[in-house]
Amino acid sequence: MIYFDQAASSFPKPASVANAMAEAVNEYAANPGRGGHALATRASQMIESTRELLKAFFHAPSKRHVWFYQNATMALNQALLGFPFQEGDHVVSTSFEHNSVRRPLEQLRQRQGIEISYVEPNSTGLIEVEAIEKAFKRNTRLLVVSHGSNVTGAFVDIERIGKIAKTKKVPFLLDASQTAGKLRIEMDHANISMLAFAGHKGLLGPQGTGALIVAEDFQLKPLVYGGTGSYSELIDQPSQWPDRYESGTLNTPGIAGLNAGIKYIVERGIDDIYEHEWQLTKQFLQGLQGMASIKEYGPSLEVKRVGVVSFQMEGLDSHEVATILDEHYQIAVRAGLHCAPLAHDTLQTSETGLVRVSFGPYNTAEEVDTLLTALGEIEQAFY
């Protein structure tokens, strides 16, 4: 099996990930922070050291600002539904957001009467910083932008966007689901107010992990209320971070796996991983250029992107192409709308969807060649 569905979940993981998880389950499956005994302390230390790792990796102010969730969706919901909006507030976002941003925003529109501007990309599929700047209004209270598109791989310039947000004095929420672990993200330098990401994609951790890192206190309302293992006597959530925003037992084995994934990235070097995936992306894009039936959607070949390429084969449904690749060639890609319908509206691909190929640190040039050969054979068979 050749796996090119890295944008959904990375695979394989470093061997250390499953090992760390098994160790957590077999050696210290106690409840972190909810008892003072040795096993609970060990679980708690694993969680705190992962907070510390994420703090350093993303240049967060302190590990208390790192909050763990089941996935990026939950982290984004905490940031968006928890944000203290008032009726009539305005949000700037883009048409390339995943449903994990768009659906909470639309909820807020319904519930609280907020107004949303979805910035459209330019003709080459890139979201321009100038277009974001123009979308600001006097009542803009939040900017929420996806760092890298899960459809085209195009990514935005977060440092420039961060500067605009800072000038406008509007908090900047970045959805880094497609870029965490692939592109450098420094919350301090890029002026990122809130950073949400999944643990099981570029960070090479297991499913069941995600986080929200918050640079300062935006008076977020907790999304979930319950036991925090601290201040049990309070009727309300405690005010302390991260307790206030992390009710219930955390996913200790998942967080241990995430810890191992991040350590792999730090050791190999994020720039090395990016360069590796970029080479595979270029190789694949160049290969596609010779195929008449294929239309690729995304930035031009010269523009750097994360390792995501989406295309259509003329006259073939995207699911059909994916099924042939899976069943005849044992190549895993993904077809459909990728939970980003507005992006497909923009690209005018909502009817057929797109075939998405995405690369990871363990994919090889030989695998890309095999995929190109397979696509060539499909083209020959159908045209």
Place this chain on the structure above:
Amino acid sequence: MIYFDQAASSFPKPASVANAMAEAVNEYAANPGRGGHALATRASQMIESTRELLKAFFHAPSKRHVWFYQNATMALNQALLGFPFQEGDHVVSTSFEHNSVRRPLEQLRQRQGIEISYVEPNSTGLIEVEAIEKAFKRNTRLLVVSHGSNVTGAFVDIERIGKIAKTKKVPFLLDASQTAGKLRIEMDHANISMLAFAGHKGLLGPQGTGALIVAEDFQLKPLVYGGTGSYSELIDQPSQWPDRYESGTLNTPGIAGLNAGIKYIVERGIDDIYEHEWQLTKQFLQGLQGMASIKEYGPSLEVKRVGVVSFQMEGLDSHEVATILDEHYQIAVRAGLHCAPLAHDTLQTSETGLVRVSFGPYNTAEEVDTLLTALGEIEQAFY
């Protein structure tokens, strides 16, 4: 290390749990339901077979009614904050609820003006069915009760409570965090409308797992909005179950581990597990009776409970006792309020907290003897 903190998280787990998790991470870490390829299908099958297992285990109407969350807290929040309350609605609950029930209820009181009755236990610490029945009013819209107390181990008669709820035509939400995997729970027979539980306690799964099972459509509002891998084109959450209530990537390795945990319980037999823990509980309670300095809180020795026993040693703070047991005897117990402050108010133990000892399927009579000996030595040293 002797581990008696089973009510917080069970330990050890069956060996099959970590194995299933490692297999999920190493062999099929693809995103379930978000791609049609072979690895995604395998992940999806693991999740669906676990739904099926839970459906059968708890007598749920169908696997679509089983929704996965990071923990029981999140499941309870989905049920409570998602319930379509109107201002002035009344909820019947008990003073033995965990903060994962109490804090969401108090939020609802603040946000939506609901009224709550917390039923108090009788003088022996038992919540009486009659007291619950009396608490109903004409405007009661929901009954939420903890099956077993995480402080005293006392459990309520769910079949009788279910009958009352049915007669009153009020949905019955059961928090089975302390009883799932330990006591038989049949949603159909006991007329349970919604069942919330953790995966990492009695069910022997890993942390990072929990579920809500809903018997029928109560028009719950989703707590989290986002990608469901289905109906991506909709602005709103899809109406299909479980998609509507499960946004974002699920914790596949965790669910695989939970699957293994439940299979262990089914093979060994839940009655056998209960009987084993009950014998250990009786042995411990009998041993405590000879110790003058110890006051035990909970039902009398004749009354069956789940394997949880809480006590005070006269003049010693509960944390001090727990620390001595941990450091001098390598015995893990838990001290404090156990996220259930109202229970401690009722027991008048809020100042000092209690030392909680809780038993699991792998604990042995010898371990209980060791604990009793240790407590005897502490008593001798301090009195």
